[in-house]
Amino acid sequence: MEGNLNEFLVGQLPTVIYMPNFITQTEETHLLQKIYEAPLSKWKSLKNRRLQNWGGVVYEKGLLPQDLPPWLTIITQRISEESGLFPSTINHVLINEYLPDQGIMPHQDGPAYFPVVAILSLGSPVVMDFTPHSRLRTCTDTWKNEVEEQNFGREAKETETEQMDNPETSVLLMPRSLLIFKDNAYSDYLHGIKDSEVHHCDKVINEVEALAHDKVNEPSFGTESADVQDVGSGDLNAIHRTAKRISLTCRLVLKVHKNIFKF
Numbered sequence: 577m578e579g580n581l582n583e584f585l586v587g588q589l590p591t592v593i594y595m596p597n598f599i600t601q602t603e604e605t606h607l608l609q610k611i612y613e614a615p616l617s618k619w620k621s622l623k624n625r626r627l628q629n630w631g632g633v634v635y636e637k638g639l640l641p642q643d644l645p646p647w648l649t650i651i652t653q654r655i656s657e658e659s660g661l662f663p664s665t666i667n668h669v670l671i672n673e674y675l676p677d678q679g680i681m682p683h684q685d686g687p688a689y690f691p692v693v694a695i696l697s698l699g700s701p702v703v704m705d706f707t708p709h710s711r712l713r714t715c716t717d718t719w720k721n722e723v724e725e726q727n728f729g730r731e732a733k734e735t736e737t738e739q740m741d742n743p744e745t746s747v748l749l750m751p752r753s754l755l756i757f758k759d760n761a762y763s764d765y766l767h768g769i770k771d772s773e774v775h776h777c778d779k780v781i782n783e784v785e786a787l788a789h790d791k792v793n794e795p796s797f798g799t800e801s802a803d804v805q806d807v808g809s810g811d812l813n814a815i816h817r818t819a820k821r822i823s824l825t826c827r828l829v830l831k832v833h834k835n836i837f838k839f
């Protein structure tokens with residue numbers, strides 16, 4: 577791990593890295609502008625969120641690549657350089673948009689990706705839950721669900737939802753922060769975001785790091801992005817999501833196909 581990355585490690589689960597204010601408010605505004613400049617056809621609507629796919633289409637066996645636009649490579653290059661965790665250039669970015677009552681079911685990222693993921697958050701804060709992977713369920717099933725949902729808009733099975741009731745570890749994702757996870761957190765845990773407007777923060781592993789940079793009460797997304805409730809003791813109790821959250825999931829697909837016929 578690069579020298580100064582250690583100071584951003586959070587929690588006990590290997591390995592979760594949380595970098596507050598990875599981008600400035602000006603950069604956040606610029607990114608949002610670029611994201612919403614994309615034609616409506618660039619958005620894929622899923623049951624519980626919308627997404628834009630950049631970098632090409634990910635298949636089980638690799639990526640049929642498309643160049644990332646410069647407004648994204650500025651970010652992916654910075655992530656690569658500052659983390660030192662990617663063996664080659666990040667070539668895929670998924671942009672997810674969540675309304676306050678939307679989330680993403682617990683899942684594992686697919687086998688096509690190099691096992692390090694970097695997620696940049698914009699807009700409303702949310703809590704991401706990590707739950708141990710059920711040994712009864714194979715990664716392939718999860719991967720198929722994810723691919724089907726993203727590529728074909730089919731509903732993914734939600735067989736793991738009961739695990740959301742008892743999350744092992746949670747991370748508070750403030751706007752402009754960068755979350756990186758790898759190792760066990762990547763391979764043995766599912767990650768998900770509840771589809772409720774209130775997110776409880778009792779199991780959050782990065783409360784201090786996230787709130788040291790608490791700017792949620794500043795307008796950053798047209799309106800206030802959330803109300804972070806402070807209860808008596810000063811402990812963070814819950815997030816009340818009042819605006820959209822946009823995330824940029826930045827990953828590397830090692831196997832790149834230049835030609836669809838060579839798959």
Ligand SMILES: O=C(O)CCC(=O)C(=O)O
Binds near residue numbers: 670672704825
């Ligand atoms: O929006 C997020 O923070 C999570 C997105 C995610 O897990 C994914 O795209 O695989």
Ligand SMILES: [Fe+2]
Binds near residue numbers: 683685767
């Ligand atoms: Fe994911």
